[in-house]
Amino acid sequence: MKESDSPHLSWELGALAELLEAELVGDKNATVSDLATLGTAAQGDLTFLSNPSYESQLSTTQATAVIVHPKQASKCLVNALVVANPYLAYAKVSHLFDRAAKPLKHIHSTAVVDSLAIVDPSVSIGANAVIGAGAVIGAEAVIGPGCVVGANSVIGKGSLLHANVTLYHDVRVGDDCTLHSGAVIGGDGFGFANEAGQWQKIAQLGGVFVGNNVDIGVNTTIDRGAIEDTKIHDNVILDNQIQIAHNVEIGEGTAVAGCTGIAGSTKIGKRCTIAGAVGIAGHLSICDDVHITMRSAITRSITEAGSYSSGTAMSKTGDWRKNAARFRQLDGLAKRIRALERMIPGK
């Protein structure tokens, strides 16, 4: 959004209504200069109602304007920007209020750019970043301070690497991606053969392919492939501290929450949502449109769309100890039930 280049301006509601294709109920000349939550908003703030449990705050909010669904518009006592999807409208408008400084389009004097790297003139490269031989940095890309981009790696147009991101060699990142600090792309897959008790390393000859519009979270790691590439397709979003092993493939539009680990060669379909701290074993195939709940262990392939889970629910530790002890007797208990059933007349 071009407008975000001048975030300190205030916005007239009329202009926002046009931008969001919203119906404006209220004063088109009223201005907002910040975003806030419904409960804490003050005069001059824009807010939104997405979660219906906050609906009662519509009548008390001090905001200048609220982004709201047609159903709730009548309950809004201040200016309303009425849209079909308030959360999406909030997402779009949020960038107008982002005060993060925009990087200058220049290469910092302390950056080390190999003479064989190909860097578009519109690129920004931060202090102490290192760009290897044969690397290609596309137009308008931003490389944060302290980043290391390995030899022959490619970063597409408009992609943003925050500070201290590491790319090994032969990693291809598409256009308009965001890589957060501490993310490491292209480390060696965990491949070893055992020779009489000694682990012999297998060279990891593949690279990593990252499509367009991919978001990679803080300290998330994606290993290079053993022979072929590890692949993260367009519009995948990855949260923090995710581990993606060699030769994993993640389909378009899939979202993965923090702390999840995906073992080698597993293929995940499109539009999946994988919650936090999930573990997915290697060499599996997860079909499109699968949802996996938080902290589940996935040890078999999934061939049918739907929601999957594992684990046990939280209890007080004392109760849990008793039940967990019984878990270890579960097969025996089941057999005892069967034996009882055989003894009861009529069963």
Added chain:
Amino acid sequence: MKESDSPHLSWELGALAELLEAELVGDKNATVSDLATLGTAAQGDLTFLSNPSYESQLSTTQATAVIVHPKQASKCLVNALVVANPYLAYAKVSHLFDRAAKPLKHIHSTAVVDSLAIVDPSVSIGANAVIGAGAVIGAEAVIGPGCVVGANSVIGKGSLLHANVTLYHDVRVGDDCTLHSGAVIGGDGFGFANEAGQWQKIAQLGGVFVGNNVDIGVNTTIDRGAIEDTKIHDNVILDNQIQIAHNVEIGEGTAVAGCTGIAGSTKIGKRCTIAGAVGIAGHLSICDDVHITMRSAITRSITEAGSYSSGTAMSKTGDWRKNAARFRQLDGLAKRIRALERMIPGK
């Protein structure tokens, strides 16, 4: 502790007794120059007894002196520093023997400090560190080599950032905090709205607030808030590889062990202890004085102090497979028990 500036000196027991407000049973002129465990200590070493299972080593230790509880003092055959809490006394005295080099109070010539940053003259900034515009670094703070401190971020007095820590913009760290290498504070929260299958990023406009005396472990990540700040209050201690999502709030004095993940907007109370590899879902409220055991999944709010758990106990894999298969029949088994009870005369 000022004394730690000269760690290579040896310490007279009399001086240590004064420092620890301990009763000295033995030779006040005897000296110790290193810390050791009860079992491995040699002449010239100081040690301590905290875990009662090591009590028998009191009679065989070669240490010059032992920090010991009054109850066990009589069993100590060497010099004894008698205190009510030997483990706490060990904690205090440990810093006297820390041989880690103290950083020089200067800015390394390769550090890149923006001309608009405000840096106290007593600060130490390591090689290749990068300090952004508007950042404020308080008195006696130490910024390790390779650290990146984003624009307008604030680091309080006496805080220590080890090498390669990354702070985004608008992160406030209080006084006397320690941030370990690879920690990343202020990355974007995982906020996206879905528009016809495409993920639309929501700008993360909040910052991160970290109080005083907070310890943040290696490769731990704390995301900035969506609109308001993510908040880590005074005296919170966070181990390594913890993930804290946007708008989480952690109350004073809470301790979190390694590999735990806390999802967005969850509030955790004061004085909680959360063990390792716990997963806590988003939008929950955990009250004060809650203990959560290792690897538990917390999916509901907790309103009563106490200890909580989930998971199953370890078995041999063969047994576990049988029991895990039965887990998937558990609801059916319970119904069969109910049916049996209905058939038994007298039930």
Added chain:
Amino acid sequence: MKESDSPHLSWELGALAELLEAELVGDKNATVSDLATLGTAAQGDLTFLSNPSYESQLSTTQATAVIVHPKQASKCLVNALVVANPYLAYAKVSHLFDRAAKPLKHIHSTAVVDSLAIVDPSVSIGANAVIGAGAVIGAEAVIGPGCVVGANSVIGKGSLLHANVTLYHDVRVGDDCTLHSGAVIGGDGFGFANEAGQWQKIAQLGGVFVGNNVDIGVNTTIDRGAIEDTKIHDNVILDNQIQIAHNVEIGEGTAVAGCTGIAGSTKIGKRCTIAGAVGIAGHLSICDDVHITMRSAITRSITEAGSYSSGTAMSKTGDWRKNAARFRQLDGLAKRIRALERMIPGK
């Protein structure tokens, strides 16, 4: 392997057979210049058959040559390199085809090497790396760009630190080790004593000892010991995002997969294989030759070799919810079974 210095040459099968001590069935003058999988290999490629489920591809592969076991050699329609362990032979030959650029043996002009560091003339140090006072870097070692090696740390001969690795002070890494980007060795163990609600830090005075031929994955963290060293013995291989707490000891030849966490003072034996996302509590002892399956929670010591597990198997979320609810009644259900058994005549 010396030969990997010229990776762009092609290899004659006769030479490969000699290198691998393989029986060559086919044309010794045929050449291969790349590695590929059985299914995707083209003319000029070398491939291998290790997993028997791909055996049918032997008759259709377009590869120039296949590394194959004697049992399957007769089914190979192209040149065959026949060996007892095709996977191990693939591991060995893989390095011949690694196109990763070899680092130059020099110190980059932007690296900051303390005048009191001892650096072998054959060492390579990348851009913006920082080497502390008293550090020792052995022959042929490679320190990637952005690495920080703390004071008095030692890196053995031939060891490789990829970009942005951080070593604290007093860390000893043996010969021929590989440390991947984002790995942090020697951070403070999580040691605190509680004084009336305030956490008092315990100085972590031990170091970290890493043996020879150890592989440490991306963003893996190993804390320094409280008093004695944390120890990782020879030929241990650690995947990404593993957390190893203070005073852990891991025996020779043990392999640990990604996202596993090992709490303080736990000792793990030799030749163990610990799968991904396992959690191991502190102060345990795990004997030699133990296998732990994915995502298990280990809360007791293991004294007998074998395979161990915990957790529950994946179900559809609807089914899982019912069964998980029953888990919380498990102790009660077991008692009801016992009551039923008492009521049945003859039990």
